[in-house]
Structures are given as C-alpha cells and as structure tokens.
Amino acid sequence: MFNDLLEFHIIELPKIPDDSVEELKNVELLKWVKFINSESKEEMEMLAKQNSGIREAYKELESLENDEERRAIYEAREKAIMDYRVQQRAAKQEGKIETAKKMLDKGLPIELIEEITELSKEEILKLGEETD
Numbered sequence: 391m392f393n394d395l396l397e398f399h400i401i402e403l404p405k406i407p408d409d410s411v412e413e414l415k416n417v418e419l420l421k422w423v424k425f426i427n428s429e430s431k432e433e434m435e436m437l438a439k440q441n442s443g444i445r446e447a448y449k450e451l452e453s454l455e456n457d458e459e460r461r462a463i464y465e466a467r468e469k470a471i472m473d474y475r476v477q478q479r480a481a482k483q484e485g486k487i488e489t490a491k492k493m494l495d496k497g498l499p500i501e502l503i504e505e506i507t508e509l510s511k512e513e514i515l516k517l518g519e520e521t522d
Contacts, residue, residue, distance in 0.1 A: 401426075487517065494518050 401423055418441060425437045425444050438448040454460050486507040493503045494517060503514050 487513075490514055490517055 399419060401419065421437055421441050421444060425434060425447065428434045428437070434448055434451075438445040454464060486509055490503050490507045490509050490513075493506070494514070500511055500514050503509070504511055507514075509517075
C-alpha cells in the first residue's frame with residue numbers, strides 16, 4: 391500500500407506556536423499549516439501562488455464553495471459527523487448514569503462512584519433521590 395511516491399505528514403495544528411510559523415516561512419509544510427489556519431482569502435491566494443499543491447487545494451475549495459450540490463453533500467456529511475459525536479457523548483453519559491445507579495443500589499460510597507463514573511456528587515445524589 392505504501393511506496394516512495396506517497397508521503398504522509400501528521401500536523402497537530404494546535405501544537406504549532408504562531409511565532410514558529412513566522413520563523414520558518416520557507417518550509418513547505420508550514421505553508422500548508424498557514425493555508426489550513428488561514429482566516430482570509432487573500433492569505434490563501436498568496437500561499438496558492440507559492441506552492442502548486444496548495445494551489446490545487448485552493449481551487450478545490452473554490453469549486454466546493456461555488457457548487458451548490460457539492461456544498462450540500464459536504465454540509466450533510468459534516469452534520470452527520472456532528473450528530474454521531476453527539477450520540478456517542480449521550481450514550482457515554484447514559485452509561486455513566488446507569489453505572490452510578492447500580493453502584494448506589496449496591497451501597498458503594500459516593501466518593502468511589504464519583505471517581506469511577508466522573509459524575510459530580512450532585513448528579514449522583516440526584517440519582518439516589520430518583521431511585522428512592
């Protein structure tokens with residue numbers, strides 16, 4: 391699957407300090423970082439002029455912006471991803487609540503329930519009131 395024609399670079403954007411981006415202006419990878427983090431169309435255009443790969447990515451962004459059908463597909467995908475994440479968080483929270491209820495039924499100390507479920511003492515006490 392991997393060969394010498396393809397490279398992968400993983401860039402953790404939040405970990406790159408702003409001052410290092412300015413310091414290393416000529417490094418191609420950091421140009422991509424600036425492009426991805428760019429907040430203005432002018433900056434994107436400037437970076438697109440400096441790098442052919444960025445130019446292709448910029449063209450793709452522009453075509454996405456101008457194509458209603460592609461944008462609708464993109465937005466539907468983003469919505470589906472957000473919905474999935476919300477469902478996952480809700481399921482995790484529900485699991486914590488069920489675990490806390492079982493632990494309360496067994497008479498385990500609230501401090502232990504807090505530690506294991508990561509629920510607040512108030513949430514646990516409320517659950518205890520609901521089961522009574």
